[in-house]
Amino acid sequence: xxxxxxVLVGGVQLRDGVGTVVDVVGRIATRAGLHVLANERNYASxxxxxxxxxxxxxxxEPPLSHGDDQVDILxxxxxxxxxxxxxxxxxxxxxxxxxxxxxGGVLLYDASTGTVPTEALEARGVRVFPLPAxxxxxxxxxxxxxxxxVVVGALFRLLExxxxxxxxxxxxxxRFARKAQDLVDLNLRAALRGRAVVEEVLRERGWPSVGxxxxxxxxxxxxxxxxxxxxxxxxxxxxxCRFYAGYxxxxxxxxxxxxxxxxxxxxxxxxxxxxxxxxxxxxxxASLAGARAMVGSSGPGIxxxxxxxGLAGAAExxxxxxxxxxxxxxxxxxxxxxxxxxxxxxxxxxxxxPRIVLAPSTLxxxxxxxxxxxxxADKYQCPVFFLTDLTLAEVRKSVPQSLFRExxxxxxxxxxxxxxxxxxxxxxxxxxxSGISPRIFPGTPGAVFKMSGTEHDESGFVTTDPPRRQAMMxxxxxxxxxxxxxxxxxxxVYGDPAGRPVLVGWGSTKPVLLEARERLRAxxxxxxxxxxxxxxxxxxxxxxxxxxxxxxxxxxxxxxxxQLADLIQERCLLPTRRILKYNGRxxxxxxxxxxxxxxVRQGIGEVRVAEALPVPVEAHEGE
Amino acid sequence: xxxxxxxxxxxxxxxxxxxxxRHRIQWCPGCGDYGVLNALKLAFTRLELVPHEVxxxxxxxxxxxxxxxxxxxxxxGTHGGPLAYALGVKMANPDLRVVALAGxxxxxxxxxxxxxxxxxxxxxxxxxxxxxxxxxxxxGQRSPTGGLGQxxxxxxxxxxxxxxxxxxxxxxxxxxxxxxxxxxxxxxAEVYAQAMEHPxxxxxxxxxxxxxxxKFNTYDWFRERLQPVPADHDPTxxxxxxELLADFRRRGRSxxxxxxxxxxRRKAQRRVPMWPQELxxxxxxxxxxxxx
Ligand SMILES: Cc1ncc(C[n+]2csc(CCOP(=O)(O)OP(=O)(O)O)c2C)c(N)n1
Ligand code: SF4
Numbered sequence: 030x031x032x033x034x035x036v037l038v039g040g041v042q043l044r045d046g047v048g049t050v051v052d053v054v055g056r057i058a059t060r061a062g063l064h065v066l067a068n069e070r071n072y073a074s075x076x077x078x079x080x081x082x083x084x085x086x087x088x089x090e091p092p093l094s095h096g097d098d099q100v101d102i103l104x105x106x107x108x109x110x111x112x113x114x115x116x117x118x119x120x121x122x123x124x125x126x127x128x129x130x131x132x133g134g135v136l137l138y139d140a141s142t143g144t145v146p147t148e149a150l151e152a153r154g155v156r157v158f159p160l161p162a163x164x165x166x167x168x169x170x171x172x173x174x175x176x177x178x179v180v181v182g183a184l185f186r187l188l189e190x191x192x193x194x195x196x197x198x199x200x201x202x203x204r205f206a207r208k209a210q211d212l213v214d215l216n217l218r219a220a221l222r223g224r225a226v227v228e229e230v231l232r233e234r235g236w237p238s239v240g241x242x243x244x245x246x247x248x249x250x251x252x253x254x255x256x257x258x259x260x261x262x263x264x265x266x267x268x269x270c271r272f273y274a275g276y277x278x279x280x281x282x283x284x285x286x287x288x289x290x291x292x293x294x295x296x297x298x299x300x301x302x303x304x305x306x307x308x309x310x311x312x313x314x315a316s317l318a319g320a321r322a323m324v325g326s327s328g329p330g331i332x333x334x335x336x337x338x339g340l341a342g343a344a345e346x347x348x349x350x351x352x353x354x355x356x357x358x359x360x361x362x363x364x365x366x367x368x369x370x371x372x373x374x375x376x377x378x379x380x381x382x383p384r385i386v387l388a389p390s391t392l393x394x395x396x397x398x399x400x401x402x403x404x405x406a407d408k409y410q411c412p413v414f415f416l417t418d419l420t421l422a423e424v425r426k427s428v429p430q431s432l433f434r435e436x437x438x439x440x441x442x443x444x445x446x447x448x449x450x451x452x453x454x455x456x457x458x459x460x461x462x463s464g465i466s467p468r469i470f471p472g473t474p475g476a477v478f479k480m481s482g483t484e485h486d487e488s489g490f491v492t493t494d495p496p497r498r499q500a501m502m503x504x505x506x507x508x509x510x511x512x513x514x515x516x517x518x519x520x521x522v523y524g525d526p527a528g529r530p531v532l533v534g535w536g537s538t539k540p541v542l543l544e545a546r547e548r549l550r551a552x553x554x555x556x557x558x559x560x561x562x563x564x565x566x567x568x569x570x571x572x573x574x575x576x577x578x579x580x581x582x583x584x585x586x587x588x589x590x591x592q593l594a595d596l597i598q599e600r601c602l603l604p605t606r607r608i609l610k611y612n613g614r615x616x617x618x619x620x621x622x623x624x625x626x627x628x629v630r631q632g633i634g635e636v637r638v639a640e641a642l643p644v645p646v647e648a649h650e651g652e
Numbered sequence: 653x654x655x656x657x658x659x660x661x662x663x664x665x666x667x668x669x670x671x672x673x674r675h676r677i678q679w680c681p682g683c684g685d686y687g688v689l690n691a692l693k694l695a696f697t698r699l700e701l702v703p704h705e706v707x708x709x710x711x712x713x714x715x716x717x718x719x720x721x722x723x724x725x726x727x728x729g730t731h732g733g734p735l736a737y738a739l740g741v742k743m744a745n746p747d748l749r750v751v752a753l754a755g756x757x758x759x760x761x762x763x764x765x766x767x768x769x770x771x772x773x774x775x776x777x778x779x780x781x782x783x784x785x786x787x788x789x790x791x792g793q794r795s796p797t798g799g800l801g802q803x804x805x806x807x808x809x810x811x812x813x814x815x816x817x818x819x820x821x822x823x824x825x826x827x828x829x830x831x832x833x834x835x836x837x838x839x840x841a842e843v844y845a846q847a848m849e850h851p852x853x854x855x856x857x858x859x860x861x862x863x864x865x866x867k868f869n870t871y872d873w874f875r876e877r878l879q880p881v882p883a884d885h886d887p888t889x890x891x892x893x894x895e896l897l898a899d900f901r902r903r904g905r906s907x908x909x910x911x912x913x914x915x916x917r918r919k920a921q922r923r924v925p926m927w928p929q930e931l932x933x934x935x936x937x938x939x940x941x942x943x944x
Contacts, residue, residue: 060944253943263939269931271924272744291939296925298743303769307736310729310766314740317727318707318748319926322740336730344729433940439931470926471707471725471741471748477670479720481728490672490720 032089034241035099036184037129039082039122040106042072045139046177047106051083053181057196059254059427062246064088067425068095069615074279074363080121089246093547094540097617098129101241102187104180105138108163120145130155135239137183137227139163139176156239158183158230165222175219182220186227190243194220252427257392257417260428261351262287264396265323268403269439270349271297272315272322274308276330279363280422281353284325305333309348313337316346317480319470321403321439325351328370329360335377338412340482342382342505345458345466347406347413349399354418354536356613365613366419368536369588371596374414375565383409383464383508386565388416390521390539392426398562400437405516408442409465409508416564418587420537420615443467450475456487460500464507509566517563519571524557530629531557531579533605535564535593538585538616545621556583556625561593573601583628585621587611591635610638664693666703670723677721679714684860684871685782687834688753689721691858692780694841696722699848701749707741709734711754711763713789715782715860718753732763735770738777746776746921749848756783757795760817764796771824774852774916780844781817781855782834784862785869792865800869801877801904816901817857818911822893828854829893829912833878834861835871836908843909851915859906881909888914 036054040047048070055065066086073079084100086092105122123138123145130136133154138145140159147157160183166176185191194217201213231238262284265273273292275285288299297320302308309324316322326334331352341348352374356367374386385405389398399415406413445455445467455476459466469476479489484501486492520533523543532542542558549556559575576582576597584594585608594605608624610616616638624636668674679685696706706724710716712731719726729737734752741750759767759781770777785798797814804813821829828850832840840858847854859874879900886892893912900907925931 251944253940255943259943263936266939267934267936271926271931272740274740294938295934296922296930298924300740300743302736304765306733307739307766307769310733310736311740311743313729314737314742315744315924316740317737318741318744320744320924321926321931322744337733340729344727430940433936437932441927470745472705472745474704477704477723477725479670479726481726482730483728489726491717 033092034087034101034188034243035084035096036087036102036104037082037084037100037122037126038104038106039080039126042075042079042081043077045081045106047081047083049177050104050106050180050184051085053177053200054184055085055425056254057191057200058087058243059252060196060200061190061243062248062252063243063427064091064252065254065425065427066092066095068420070423070425072364080125082122082126087243093544094618095615096544097619099131100126100129100134101131102135102137102184103127103130104184105136106162106180108139108141133240135187135241137180137187139180156234156236158187158227160223160226162223165226166219169222170215170219172215175216178216178219179223182223183227184223185220186224187239188241188243189238248429251430253430254425254427256283256423256425257395257421258283258287258353258423260392260396261399261417262291263433264399265349265403266291266295266297267435267437268400269321269437270323270403271295272300272312272320273297273325274300274302274312274322275325276302276305276308278327278330280355280419281325281327281330281351283422284351284353305330306337309334309337309350313341313346313348316348317471321347321407323349323351325353327353327355327363328357331370331373331377338384339378339380339382341412342378342384343482343484344480345410345468345505346480347410349402349406349413349415351415351417353422354416356611362613364419366537366615367587367611367613368418368538369592369611370416371535371564371592374416375596381506383411383505384414384565385409385411385512386414386416388536388562388564389421390534390536390560390562392421392424393428393432394562395421396432397435400435404440405512407440408516409512410468411508416536418536424537445469445473445476447473447475457489458485458487458501458504460487460504462507463511464504464509465511466504513566513568513570517566517568517571519568520575521560521562522557522575523559524555526557526559526575527578528580529555529557530581530583530625531559531576532621532625533559533561533576533582533584533593533597535561535586538587541616541618541621542585544618545625548618548622549625554625554629564593564596567596567600569600572597573603576601576603581606581629583608583625585616585624587616606634608636608638612638612640614640664697667693667696667723670703672720678717680864682863683714684784684834684862685715685718687837687840688780688782688858688860689718691832691834691837691840691844692718692722694837695844695848698841698845705747706749706751709738709741709750709752711752711758713755713758713787714862715755715788716753716758718782732758732761732766734758735763735766735777735779739770739773739775742775742777744924744926746923750777751848752777752779754779754781755788755795756781756785756797756817757787760796760815760820768820768824770853771821771826771855774825774827774918776852778844778847778850778854779856780847781857782860783817783857784860784866785814786862786865788862788865792862801873802868816897818897821855822890822897822912826855826912827852827914827916828910830854830856830910831907832856832858833874833908834858835874839908846910846913850913852918877904877906878908879905881907881911887912890914
C-alpha cells in the first residue's frame with residue numbers, strides 16, 4: 030500500500046448496509062493503528078431506497094485531507110434490479126463512481142443476480158471481483174444480514190489484512206457482548222466465505238494480489254474513531270455544559286442523541302423540545318438559572334430560534350448555539366453539505382445585539398473551540414454561535430486519545446456572592462467600562478434580579494428614556510470591543526502570504542486547502558492558506574494585516590455568493606476572488622487546484638465548481 | 653437592589669420592595685390586573701415565601717408587567733415563551749419557586765404550543781393567566797378567549813368562537829386546573845396558594861377585566877356569570893371535572909375555584925451542577941470508551 034488507500038462503499042440506503050461495512054472497516058483499521066478518515070458520508074433524506082455512498086480513506090500517517098473523488102477500491106453492494114427500469118439494474122454505485130475509480134483499481138460488487146458489463150473498466154486495468162454476497166448469506170448461511178460480513182471478509186482478503194480474523198473476532202465479541210457466541214461464529218464464517226470467493230477469482234485470473242496490503246501499525250497510544258459531533262459533545266460536557274436542548278433535524282440530531290446519552294451521567298439534563306422555540310427557551314431558562322446551556326440545530330431550526338437570539342443579547346443571557354449547517358435554502362438538501370449560514374449567524378434578528386461567531390475547521394477543533402465558546406458565552410453573557418457544517422458534523426476520523434486531555438478550568442466571571450451583594454448592592458445591568466455587568470443567579474440570598482428583553486435601565490426596569498436607552502445599548506455593544514481586545518483570535522496562517530496568492534477558508538474546507546497548497550507547490554506555485562475561525566465580531570485588526578500582503582486573495586467556500594469573501598471586502602476593503610461550490614458535495618483538492626489555476630493564470634474572478642451527471646450504462650442481468 | 657436579610661416577613665410589604673413603586677404602575681385605572689397583583693401578594697405572604705427564592709416569569713402584554721410590580725426575581729422574554737423558560741429553569745434548579753404570569757393572547761395564541769406541552773410535561777410551575785379576552789397591550793384586538801358569552805349563531809374563519817382554556821388544559825393532561833376572578837382577590841389568593849403548593853404544573857385562569865378594550869366582559873358581567881365550584885365536587889376525579897365543565901357550560905356559567913387537582917407521580921429531580929467546583933475534574937472515560 031502506497032501509504033494511502035481510498036475505498037468507496039455504495040449501495041441502497043438502509044438495505045445494503047453501507048454504513049455497517051464502513052463502520053466495521055473504519056473501527057478495525059483504527060484499532061490496527063491506521064488512520065481512517067470518512068469525510069463524506071453521502072446519504073439521502075429519504076429513509077429507504079436512495080443511493081448511499083461512503084468513501085473511506087485509510088492511511089499510514091494522518092492524511093492532510095480526503096483528497097480527490099478518485100477511489101482505489103469500489104465496493105458496490107446493490108444486488109437487484111431497479112423495478113422502475115428493468116433494463117437498468119440498480120447498480121448506482123458502478124454507474125456513479127465507476128468514472129472515479131482509478132486506472133488499475135479494484136471493483137468488488139454483489140453479483141447475486143448476475144454479472145455486470147465491466148469491459149470499459151477492465152480496459153482501464155481495473156480488476157473486477159464479482160461476489161454473490163447476498164446469495165451466500167441467504168442460501169448458505171440462512172441469514173441475509175451477514176452479507177455485510179461476507180463483503181468485509183472479501184475486502185480484507187483483497188487488502189491481505191486480518192487473515193486470522195483476530196481483529197474481526199474481537200469486534201464481533203464486543204458487539205454481541207459475548208452473549209451470542211453463535212452469532213459471532215456465523216459472522217466469522219461469513220467473512221471466511223467472502224475471503225474464499227476472492228481467493229478463487231485471484232486463482233482463476235492468475236493474479237498474485239491486487240497490489241494493496243494493509244499492515245497493522247503500533248501506535249504510542251490508542252486511536253479513537255469518532256465523529257465531529259462526538260468530539261463537540263465531549264468538549265461541551267468538559268466545558269461545563271449541563272443543559273442541552275434540541276429538536277430533531279439533520280445533521281444536528283446526533284448531537285441531541287449524544288447529549289441524551291451522556292449528560293445525565295455528568296449530572297446534566299438534555300431536553301428534546303417539542304419544537305425549536307421550546308428548545309431554545311428552555312435552554313435560556315436553564316442558563317438564567319445558572320447552568321451552562323447549549324442548543325443545537327441546523328438551518329431551518331436556527332431560523333425559528335431567531336427571536337430568542339435577540340432576547341439572549343438584550344437580556345444578557347449566555348447561550349451556545351450550534352448550527353450544523355446543511356444545504357439550504359428552506360429545507361434545501363438536508364443531507365448535503367454547505368456553508369451558507371454565515372450571514373445569518375452574524376446578523377439574524379431585529380435590532381442589534383452583541384454576539385460571537387466561531388467556526389471550527391477540523392474535528393479536533395470541534396473539541397477545543399467549543400470549550401472557548403462556553404467560556405466566551407459566560408464571560409460576555411451573549412449568544413455564541415458555533416458554525417459547524419454537515420461535513421464537520423459527520424466526519425469520522427481516527428484521532429489519538431490524548432486529544433481529549435485538555436484540562437479545563439471553569440471560570441464564572443462576574444457572578445456575585447452574598448458578601449459582594451452586601452458590600453456593593455446590585456444592579457443587574459450596571460453600566461461598566463467593559464460592557465459586562467456582574468450577575469447573580471436566582472436563589473442567591475441578598476438580592477433579586479429583574480431581567481428583560483424589553484429595553485431596561487440598570488436595575489432591569491423597563492424604560493424608553495432616550496439617555497438610558499442609549500447608555501444601555503452602548504454598554505451592551507461595548508462587550509464587542511472588549512472581546513476584540515481580549516479574546517478575538519487572528520486567522521490561522523499556513524505559509525507566508527506576502528506577495529503570493531492566498532487561499533482563504535472557514536469551516537470544514539481547511540484540510541482541502543492545505544492539501545491543495547502542497548499540490549500547487551509540487552507544481553511550482555507557492556500559495557499560503559489562511560483560515561478564519563473567529564468570524565464575528567470580525568477581527569479586522571488581526572485579519573487585514575495578514576491578507577493585505579497577498580498578491581491575490583482567493584476565498585474558497587461552499588455557498589453561492591461567497592459570504593466570507595463579501596465580509597472580507599466589507600471589513601478589510603480588499604478585493605477578493607472566489608472558488609465556490611454549492612452542489613452538495615465537498616470540495617475536492619482538484620477543485621481547488623483547478624480553480625487556483627483559472628484565477629491565477631487566466632485572471633478569472635469567480636470559479637463555480639461543477640460536476641457532470643453520471644452516464645447510464647447498459648447492463649445484463651444473470652439468472 | 654438589596655433585600656432585607658431573609659426574614660420570614662408576614663406583611664405583604666416585603667413584596668413591594670425591589671419593585672416599581674405603586675404610583676408608577678402602568679396599568680389603566682380599574683384594570684383587573686391590580687386585583688391579581690394584590691392576590692399574589694396575599695398568596696406569597698400566606699405561603700411565607702422569601703423573595704429571593706421566587707422567580708416570576710412574565711408574558712408579553714399588559715399582564716406580563718406584573719413581574720416588575722412585585723419583589724422577587726423577575727424575567728421577561730419573548731411573546732408566548734414564559735412556560736418554556738420556566739421549564740428550563742425548573743429542570744436546572746428545582747429549588748426555585750417559579751410562577752409564570754401571562755395574558756390570554758400570550759398563552760393561548762402565540763404560546764399555545766408551550767401551554768399544551770407544559771400540561772403534558774408537568775413541571776412544577778404555577779401559571780396564572782390574566783384572561784381578559786383581548787390583546788390589551790396592542791390595543792384591544794381579539795384573543796382566542798375573546799367573545800366569551802357572546803352569541804355565535806354563525807362564525808367565520810376570521811372570527812371563530814372563543815375556546816375554553818380549562819377544557820384545553822384538561823384534554824392536554826394538566827394536573828391542576830382552577831379559575832379565579834381578580835374582582836375577588838381574597839378568593840383568588842386562596843386559589844393561587846393552592847396552585848403554588850401543587851407538586852406539578854398548576855394552571856389558574858384568572859378573569860381579569862380589561863376596562864379599556866373589553867366593554868363586554870366587565871366586572872359586572874363576570875360577577876353575574878361566575879359561580880363557585882359546588883362544595884361536593886370531587887376535584888381529583890377527571891370525569892367529575894369534565895362533567896362540571898359541561899354542566900357550567902349548559903347553564904351559561906363559568907366555575908370559580910379548583911376544577912381538577914390530581915398530582916402525577918414524578919421521578920425525583922436532581923439539581924444540575926452550576927458551580928465551578930461541581931464541574932471540574934470530570935472523568936471523560938465513559939464517553940470515550942464508545943469510540944474505541
Ligand atoms: C412575536 C411577537 N408578536 C407580536 C407581539 C406584539 N404583542 C405584544 S403584547 C401582545 C398581546 C398581549 O395580549 P395578552 O397576552 O392577552 O396580554 P394583555 O396585554 O391582554 O394582558 C402582542 C400581540 C410581540 N411582542 N411579539
Ligand atoms: S389596556 Fe386593558 S389590560 Fe391593559 S392595562 Fe389597560 S385595562 Fe389593563
